[in-house]
Amino acid sequence: MHNQEVARVFYEIANLLEIKGENPFRIRAYRRAAQNIENLAEDITKVIQTNRKIPGIGQDLIQKIKEIIHTGTLQMYEELKKEIPPGLLDLVAIPGVGPRTAKTIYEHYGITSLDDLEKLCLEHKIQKLPGFKAKTEENILKGIQLVKKGRERRPLGLILPVSEEIIRTLKKKCHLERIDIAGSVRRRRETVKDIDILVCSSAPQEVMEVFTKLPIVSDVIAKGKTKSSIRTQDGLQVDLRVVEKNCYGAALCYFTGSKAHNIRIRELAIKKGLKINEYGIFEGDNYIGGKEEEEVFKAVGLPYIPPELREDRGEIEAGLQNKLPKLLELREIKGDLHVHSKYSDGAATLSEIAEKAREMGLQWVAVCDHSQSLKVAGGVSVEDLRRKRKEIEIFNQSSSDIKLLCGTEVDILNDGSLDYPDEILKELDFVIAAIHTGFKQDEATLTTRMVRAMENPYVHSIAHPTGRIINEREGYSLNLEQVFAKAVQTNTCLEINAYFKRLDLNDILSKTARDKGIKLTIGTDAHILDQMEYLRLGVFVARRGWLEKGDVLNTMSYDQLIHFLKRKK
């Protein structure tokens, strides 16, 4: 896949052009193109070869893409880099420092590194520049600390509970009419940079006071009449906005984003002679709606678009043709297809897992422990696996509401064979195969291993197919096109691993799989009971991947599932 490569070059070009002070619309064109390429479910090479149109990419950019694919780089990009010292990009990455500020500092002092800038601040040389004073210098210094601490995007699974806690506290301490999480948390992006909260209140001042004095606050970045921003002790930024009742829906749309989606909506509005902003829908100067989100979509001729789809990845086009998917709902999920027990490296017994499932309103759980050779994770011997099967049979006989499936997360060995013989796999209800060793092998080797595993008639699904760990590790080098093709051919499912650091497949790849007709299995990979709660994260990925009830095995009843799982054999 060249998509990431091309997108990265375009993003960089946008940043460089910004420092140069180029036409902002030209810059936006590069960003938009980069984003659309990044969101492509198919290899850009193929899309261009077949002359298919990508929004935001015209003749000029097509030529540039071809050049990147053929030569590995772009003449124009290389020249830009020569023109602009690379360190300037680091300066622009400082919060509060944009292209103008970076340029001014560079022109006066010629520095391009964070360390040099920090030194200048400490020597109070920045406040000597025209248009700069002590406060600016202080803010730049703070920004540098933040960058140095690392402001990488954080996994949704960690941020969601923080958001929910803030909402609970505000509800308790203020007079609120409405309150919602907005931004990328509401869109359920796999990682988020900050938390956005929208409030409707008759006492906005009070809300601002309470918000900026929450116990988690370490810094107040901004505090206005309708908008405040704080930073938590953890370095996380939280923005709060208070709006009037009759524009709440418009504001919620606006603050939920994404930016790209909002731009599309506003463009549609302009074509209809309307103006949409966070204060409502306007015809000329006349307010004509905006109390609920639905009104905004309706005004531009769209059905309601769920937040998870608002990424400008085709939801506008689909909406206009009334072809939006009816997204999977958490309440439609009847079970978890990947939980570890004490038989391998999990902490819970079978009955504890069943009890947790009952508490969560589920009907069944597939208990998939590691296989024999994975010693570090307590791989289960054949003998113990049979004991486990027996225990599950006895449990199921006495349990009327919750059923357990005897499963395994079987290792795909180095040659692509599996870690249990077929006659053992045959006895199991659910087999999910996984690569846990040899991450560093080349693409051909890894792809062959995975493809061979899928050819096994007893393998129902592939666990965490790409192997990536958010913020920690890239996925294995796999030829995903071959993997998907084999999944289709062999009727093998792919997992959406719901563990908060994995979310693998991710949203885009889940959509690709679904488009090809591959069924998905959602599994939490829980090793302790609490982690079964990550199930909702898996549903969020599925929703962002446009998945419907029928695309996911987890929506089946126990009987339907058992019947379905027998089909491959």
Add this chain to the structure above:
DNA sequence: GCCGTTTTCGGCCCGACTGTTTTCAGTCG
């Protein structure tokens, strides 16, 4: 640099807050 149900040229989403200003530019989302 893209794009077209008024356009192949002239538009391109829109507003809040801060800091340094005395009317606004820069940054952010």
